[in-house]
Amino acid sequence: MNTPIQTQLIDGKAFAYQMTEQVKKNVAQLQKDTGITPGLAVILVGNDPASEVYVRNKTKQTHKVGMRSFMHMLPETTTQQELFNLVQRLNQDPDVHGILVQLPLPKHLDPDPIIQSILPSKDVDGLTAYNAGKLTLGHMDGFIPCTPLGCLMLLQQELPKLRGLNALIIGASNLMGKPMAQLLLNAGCTVTIAHIDTRNTEELAQQADILIVATGCKELVKGSWIKNGATVIDVGINRVITSDKKVKLIGDVAFDEAVGKAGKITPVPGGVGPVTIACLLYNTIQAAQKHVKE
């Protein structure tokens, strides 16, 4: 019988608060030095309730740090050409330093050509081929997607030495899994990516010192999958209705089972989510600062 491990919660909310305070100072400094106020444009197409929550959070935080926020809420019926035209306008707008197209887009729209039409210098989501390529080459001066950047920052805070650790990432998306793998590889981890066709994900997880889960499958990872003392980063956000008819957020890790096995774990909510938004603000101030230097 193994003695249960004391599992430490990683407080993403507190981390995001610290980061946001720093961004706020940098915004004030930039305004003092140059008169420029960083501006973030967010495009939301259709009315997905979860996306509306994130976008509202983003707008609130943007104002809190003293940046300008340009919200573009487009109807479900928006065409590819209309969306493309809006991105072109924002590319040319000198008040806009960062552009984010909230994903997923409605099914009739093709996200990739839209994303690729964003100017790399305004691509604060880090999804253009230019920024993705920079990351792959190990250049840290491009824009890095906000969620994996946030996960890396949390890991750097929690683990003094990442070099040589085994990391398993479950989920291989362009927004999360792939850039996460590049970041951890650059940090010296031995990186494995598992995805929907992987046959032995559970077995791979049991070898992982760092386990990052971004699948959108609620409570996919069971307690028995987790190596004793591992650091677990739960990127999932799943809405479920409880027996007393309340909406509750749960992650991609069965949290109650992970407690007593993991050394450290991010909760949902209050883990990766708030840090993602802080990283978006961080990328946007970077975009505005670079704009000044050019």
Ligand SMILES: Nc1nc(=O)c2c([nH]1)NC[C@@H]1CN(c3ccc(C(=O)N[C@@H](CCC(=O)O)C(=O)O)cc3)C=[N+]21
């Ligand atoms: N182009 C694009 N870039 C993104 O970065 C992007 C996106 N599309 N689409 C969706 C995902 C998801 N995402 C979140 C941001 C904040 C919270 C967040 O604030 N979460 C709070 C809870 C908020 C709630 O109540 O739902 C928490 O975890 O504590 C969650 C998820 C950004 N994403």
